[in-house]
Amino acid sequence: xxxxxxxxxxxxxxxxxxxxxxxxxxxxxARIRHGDIVGEAYLPLACKHCKEPLCAAACPVDAxxxxxxxxxxxxxxxxxxxxxxxxxxxxxxxxxxPLVRHISQKCSLCSDREDGPRCVAACSSGALQFLxxxxxxxxxxxxxMVSKDLFLRRKA
Amino acid sequence: xxxxxxxxxxxxxxxxxxxxxxxxxxxxFYDFGIKGIEYIKxxxxxxxLCPRGSAAALYLDNPRRxxxxxxxxxPVDWAKIEKELKKVIEKPKSVAVTFDRNITIEEYQSxxxxxxxxxxxxxxxxxxxxxxxLNPFMEKSFSIDEIDSAQMIVVLGDPFNQVPMLSKAxxxxxxxxxxxxxxxxxxxxxxxxxxxxDFLRCRVGTEPFVLFxxxxxxxxxxxxxxxxxxxxxxxxxxxxxxxxxxNGFILATLSFGHTYDTLLMIEGLRKLQQFSGKxxxxxxxxxxxxxxxxxxxxxxxxxxxxxxxxxxxGELFPYYYPQLLKGLKALNIYATSPIKFNGYTTLPxxxxxxxxxxxxxxxxxxxxxxAIKPASGAKTISEILTLMKxxxxxxxxxxxxxxxxxxxxxxxxxxxKISTQRKKKTFTLLGEKIAYNFLxxxxxxxxxxxxxxxxxxxxxxxxxxxIKSKHGSASLGAKLTTDVGEGIVAIAAxxxxxRGLFDFEIDGDIINFIPTEVELWRKE
Numbered sequence: 001x002x003x004x005x006x007x008x009x010x011x012x013x014x015x016x017x018x019x020x021x022x023x024x025x026x027x028x029x030a031r032i033r034h035g036d037i038v039g040e041a042y043l044p045l046a047c048k049h050c051k052e053p054l055c056a057a058a059c060p061v062d063a064x065x066x067x068x069x070x071x072x073x074x075x076x077x078x079x080x081x082x083x084x085x086x087x088x089x090x091x092x093x094x095x096x097x098p099l100v101r102h103i104s105q106k107c108s109l110c111s112d113r114e115d116g117p118r119c120v121a122a123c124s125s126g127a128l129q130f131l132x133x134x135x136x137x138x139x140x141x142x143x144x145m146v147s148k149d150l151f152l153r154r155k156a
Numbered sequence: 157x158x159x160x161x162x163x164x165x166x167x168x169x170x171x172x173x174x175x176x177x178x179x180x181x182x183x184x185f186y187d188f189g190i191k192g193i194e195y196i197k198x199x200x201x202x203x204x205l206c207p208r209g210s211a212a213a214l215y216l217d218n219p220r221r222x223x224x225x226x227x228x229x230x231p232v233d234w235a236k237i238e239k240e241l242k243k244v245i246e247k248p249k250s251v252a253v254t255f256d257r258n259i260t261i262e263e264y265q266s267x268x269x270x271x272x273x274x275x276x277x278x279x280x281x282x283x284x285x286x287x288x289x290l291n292p293f294m295e296k297s298f299s300i301d302e303i304d305s306a307q308m309i310v311v312l313g314d315p316f317n318q319v320p321m322l323s324k325a326x327x328x329x330x331x332x333x334x335x336x337x338x339x340x341x342x343x344x345x346x347x348x349x350x351x352x353x354d355f356l357r358c359r360v361g362t363e364p365f366v367l368f369x370x371x372x373x374x375x376x377x378x379x380x381x382x383x384x385x386x387x388x389x390x391x392x393x394x395x396x397x398x399x400x401x402x403n404g405f406i407l408a409t410l411s412f413g414h415t416y417d418t419l420l421m422i423e424g425l426r427k428l429q430q431f432s433g434k435x436x437x438x439x440x441x442x443x444x445x446x447x448x449x450x451x452x453x454x455x456x457x458x459x460x461x462x463x464x465x466x467x468x469x470g471e472l473f474p475y476y477y478p479q480l481l482k483g484l485k486a487l488n489i490y491a492t493s494p495i496k497f498n499g500y501t502t503l504p505x506x507x508x509x510x511x512x513x514x515x516x517x518x519x520x521x522x523x524x525x526x527a528i529k530p531a532s533g534a535k536t537i538s539e540i541l542t543l544m545k546x547x548x549x550x551x552x553x554x555x556x557x558x559x560x561x562x563x564x565x566x567x568x569x570x571x572x573k574i575s576t577q578r579k580k581k582t583f584t585l586l587g588e589k590i591a592y593n594f595l596x597x598x599x600x601x602x603x604x605x606x607x608x609x610x611x612x613x614x615x616x617x618x619x620x621x622x623i624k625s626k627h628g629s630a631s632l633g634a635k636l637t638t639d640v641g642e643g644i645v646a647i648a649a650x651x652x653x654x655r656g657l658f659d660f661e662i663d664g665d666i667i668n669f670i671p672t673e674v675e676l677w678r679k680e
Contacts, residue, residue: 011327012345015320016592020207021600024214025192042347121195122205124320125327 003132004068005032005046005109005117011127014042018119018128025118031107032119034095044128045094046119047107055106057117058089064106075106167194167525171515173258174208174594175507176294176320176440178517181293183213183509183528189216197478198634200300200468200519201624206320211597212509216531217304220495221535222504234535236502238543241490241619244465245274245544250453252278252463252487256470257442258505259454260513260524264445267469268554270541278463279447280454282473283479284660284667286410286418290438291446293408293425297520298437303329308337308401310370310439312363312395312425313409314346318589319439319527322407327351337401339394341366342415343586344604344646345639346570354394358384359417360584360644368567371431375567384429398432402419408434413587413658413669417592420558420566432547441589443516444619447557451649451666464488469537471505478656479627492540494531503540506530551554583609586627586646586659601654602635604646605676610636613678623647625672628656631679 012145016034023030037044049066053073056064063079064086066072075086087095087104096105109130110117116130131139167182180199184191190320193213197203210495224231243250251278255267281288301323303309316323330338330351335525340352341363358366362384368392369381381388398404408425415421425436436557457463457628466484470493474481477496489500494507508515513527530536541547593601603621615621617636622629623645630653640646659672 008333011324013316013320013323013327013351015206015316015323016598017206017210017320019194020210020598021205021591024210028598038672115195121203122210124206125206125323126204126274144296 002072003109003116004049004066004071004128004136005107006131006136007044007046007121008129009043009125010041011125013125013127015124016044017043017124018044018046021080021118022121025110026105029105029106030096033096044119045092045096046074046117046128047109048092049107049109053092055086055095058085060085072106072109072111073106074106074111077103080104113114158189165191169196169525170509171221171522171524172205172209172212172547173200173211173515173524174441175206175319175320176438176443176518177201177203178515178519178522179209179321181209181212183216198373200212200517201321202325204321204499207592207598208594211380211594212675214597215595216507216509216528218495221531221534222494222496222502223505223531224606225501226496227501235502237490241544244467244488244490245276247464248275248277249275250464251680252457252461252466254278254280254282254451254466254468254473255258255445255446256281256283256468256473256476258508258510259445259469259470259537260511260515261521262513263469263511263554266538266547268552270545270547275544278449278454278457280451280556281444281447282451282468282470283445284411284451284453284477284669285441286415286421286668287438287440287442288444289418289422290408290410290436290440291444293436293438294440294443294516294518296435297305298518299376300325300348300482302405302437305402306336306404308339308404309354309407310339310341310398310404310428311348311409312341312367313411313414314342314348314588315407315409315439316347316351317488317591318409318411318441320591328402337397339398342412344440344588344644345637346588354385354390356390356394359574362571362585363415364417364420364424364570365567366391367421367428371397371424371427373427375564378387378567378571380567380571383574395431398428401434404432404434406432406434408438408442409589412655413671414583416668416670417566417570417663418668419521419561419663419666420563420570423563425563437518439518446554448554448556450556450665451667452662455480455630455662455667456665458484458487458614461486462564465490467662469540470507472649474500474538475652476655477667478652479658479660480503492537494534502658503536504531505540506534506536510534512538526539557665561665581646582673583643583676584639585623586644587649587658587669588646590648590650592606593650596651601632601644601650603632603676604637604640606637606638606640606642606644607636608642609645610634613676615678621676622679623657623674623676625659627659628653630657645674
């Protein structure tokens with residue numbers, strides 16, 4: 001895996017700039033989702049590009065494939081039949097049901113953009129970062145179940 | 157078969173005009189139009205961009221953008237409009253000129269110069285947002301480094317949603333040293349409040365009382381702390397902390413339909429500034445300009461039929477305030493707008509992103525370099541003014557008359573209003589400012605309501621609910637959250653349907669959109 005999107009829970013302010021950046025770039029279809037922990041937080045849910053992607057395993061037409069070198073899990077727009085199998089199979093709920101174009105919305109880490117994902121570039125608080133496995137280990141970002149500042153536990 | 161060459165793309169740098177943070181970003185053009193936006197790692201936001209900024213490309217290239225003036229729902233050419241407008245300004249006493257958002261400093265000066273030359277004397281801002289009254293605090297520019305050196309920051313409102321770009325500096329400052337104290341004053345639970353060291357959650361409309369309390373102001377016969385619903389000990393502690401902090405400031409953001417008395421709120425901020433010796437830093441969606449009168453006098457003149465025509469420059473009025481249209485129905489309205497609205501003559505206007513000039517931000521003046529050409533058929537304000545009369549841009553600024561307020565009297569009135577029990581089966585509707593809901597580009601609005609209220613009405617999460625006020629009605633999805641107390645419902649108020657629900661009071665000549673009593677039920 002070259003690089004992936006990780007979330008530093010301490011920094012997320014719930015503004016959904018990530019989702020807006022994704023929607024603005026992909027014709028209103030956001031490929032980053034958010035977890036709405038009602039009353040406490042909006043948490044961005046980005047595709048993890050899993051080592052063993054269940055979305056790819058569930059796809060009946062092999063529209064979702066994994067790049068062996070980079071680990072990037074991509075969906076072919078021309079092969080996708082919009083059956084939603086991937087959306088049901090994804091354990092993180094980050095693949096959206098078919099919207100305007102009746103094909104699933106799958107994050108490609110903005111492979112069309114040299115500087116990496118737009119959601120990371122737009123993130124207003126710096127909570128989303130685009131890091132390699134080594135960098136993730138080094139910073140311990142995305143490794144905790146609960147934020148050190150107990151953001152998730154705190155009631156407003 | 158010949159395969160064509162890839163399309164040539166160019167990136168044009170610009171400044172986001174959608175709030176006073178003034179983020180820089182690039183707009184990507186290709187042969188056939190606008191492709192999107194690019195995040196440029198320089199300037200005040202280091203390439204980061206909130207939902208408003210990300211919406212810029214959608215706004216510039218919106219399929220609803222006007223390319224011709226529209227009258228009675230039908231397109232007409234600019235030549236006809238020019239003829240009409242020239243005739244209108246022949247009787248300047250019967251004309252009011254107003255302006256709202258999306259104008260540059262130079263355009264504002266041109267408008268004033270135009271009014272002087274033509275003899276039009278009814279000049280007012282139609283930007284009736286409470287944040288317009290934060291303008292006097294914009295005179296001193298702010299540096300983001302001031303956050304780093306602060307020991308205590310008192311926040312009024314929800315900057316994480318209103319100005320998300322501030323969040324990085326604020327969160328890092330708070331996490332850097334646990335002694336750094338972030339105090340948030342608001343009526344409802346917000347993301348900013350969730351990060352606060354102290355959240356002063358007050359009753360609806362009582363923010364001015366909290367500010368007066370923090371400023372150690374005492375008003376006879378009125379226990380302002382008790383009415384606000386915040387214990388005396390907490391008020392004293394925060395008040396003492398702010399006064400004794402070596403560095404700090406009061407960060408102010410104001411939402412539409414969130415408070416009953418904007419002028420009292422501004423006075424509260426002034427008192428707290430004087431008491432604590434700490435500056436007030438305002439973050440607004442648009443740093444507005446003033447005319448020689450407030451918009452309430454235009455409404456009054458329209459009612460008395462002293463004026464017949466209203467020419468509005470900007471992008472929001474009267475679209476943003478449908479409840480005011482009733483008072484203006486006798487007028488012929490000419491309003492500039494990027495997109496089409498029915499009911500009055502609409503003139504296609506260039507967005508600030510498509511202009512040359514300067515805008516006011518919290519960090520000082522910023523320049524728009526005009527790198528992006530105006531959309532087809534749209535004109536800038538200066539071009540429209542020139543159609544009517546040759547003018548220079550060197551106009552002066554105007555100031556609307558100051559409204560002297562009697563603090564004691566107002567506090568008494570507000571206390572009485574707050575203690576008056578709401579009618580059974582009604583809710584108090586509050587406005588919020590949420591960047592993600594900006595003009596409805598990304599998501600339909602939802603209505604936040606307390607789960608206990610929802611349970612009583614048989615409403616479940618995501619159900620469609622109908623909301624009705626005396627000014628209008630709307631249907632929205634329900635979001636159940638304890639962020640709002642019982643009897644309160646909150647909406648982002650970014651579309652005419654939802655904005656049109658809010659009641660308003662004319663305070664002197666100032667239009668005040670206030671928390672509003674609404675009925676609410678589950679839509680079958």
